[in-house]
Amino acid sequence: MPFMVYYSVLLVLFGAFAVLFYLCFNLCLQYFHPAICHTDGEVLYSFDDGPSIYTPQILEILKQHDQKAIFFCIGKNIATHPEIFAEILAHGHQVGNHSFSHSNFFGFKSLKDIIKEIQDTDDIMQKHGAVEVRYFRPPFGVINPTISKALKRTGHTVMGWSVRSFDTILSEKIVLKRLKNIKKQDIILLHDSKSQTINILKQLLK
Numbered sequence: 001m002p003f004m005v006y007y008s009v010l011l012v013l014f015g016a017f018a019v020l021f022y023l024c025f026n027l028c029l030q031y032f033h034p035a036i037c038h039t040d041g042e043v044l045y046s047f048d049d050g051p052s053i054y055t056p057q058i059l060e061i062l063k064q065h066d067q068k069a070i071f072f073c074i075g076k077n078i079a080t081h082p083e084i085f086a087e088i089l090a091h092g093h094q095v096g097n098h099s100f101s102h103s104n105f106f107g108f109k110s111l112k113d114i115i116k117e118i119q120d121t122d123d124i125m126q127k128h129g130a131v132e133v134r135y136f137r138p139p140f141g142v143i144n145p146t147i148s149k150a151l152k153r154t155g156h157t158v159m160g161w162s163v164r165s166f167d168t169i170l171s172e173k174i175v176l177k178r179l180k181n182i183k184k185q186d187i188i189l190l191h192d193s194k195s196q197t198i199n200i201l202k203q204l205l206k
């Protein structure tokens with residue numbers, strides 16, 4: 001019965017694809033590469049996709065609460081807002097590498113292109129005052145064998161998160177509900193590229 005054979009093959013292929021997808025998108029499973037997903041001390045707030053026009057307000061709230069954070073910056077956004085990147089450093093926060101382009105196709109790039117993305121971002125960070133860039137967070141949290149290989153060459157440590165706020169897609173109310181039970185040692189994923197994150201942070205630190 002050829003139809004049944006085709007059907008079974010399709011099913012197996014779909015299953016394999018789903019498993020691969022799951023492994024690539026869950027970097028804290030550490031299937032392809034080691035990753036830090038908890039701290040050994042206090043809660044760590046991490047902000048992805050900046051610097052942006054909203055970053056200064058985020059910095060102000062953090063300052064009011066004497067709270068330090070880590071900002072995973074996109075290289076091309078540093079090129080657009082170098083003064084805001086410098087402000088992050090001036091406030092004493094850590095900065096991490098979040099690729100240069102944050103391309104939707106980052107995971108499909110060649111080894112050479114991924115290394116270049118990471119190095120170009122380190123370069124622009126250092127040009128604007130970062131002393132050492134130790135951590136890398138892949139765009140969309142995707143790690144595959146090529147990205148892992150690139151990171152072995154560049155020597156960055158991958159930092160994931162233990163709590164994803166989904167502040168780019170969910171409403172403020174639902175995000176705050178999701179973040180209600182933050183524990184010590186959690187790494188929280190937020191975005192300083194979204195205006196609503198300003199208010200979310202205000203509520204969180206209250």
Ligand SMILES: [Zn+2]
Pocket residue numbers: 048049098102138139140
């Ligand atoms: Zn991102």
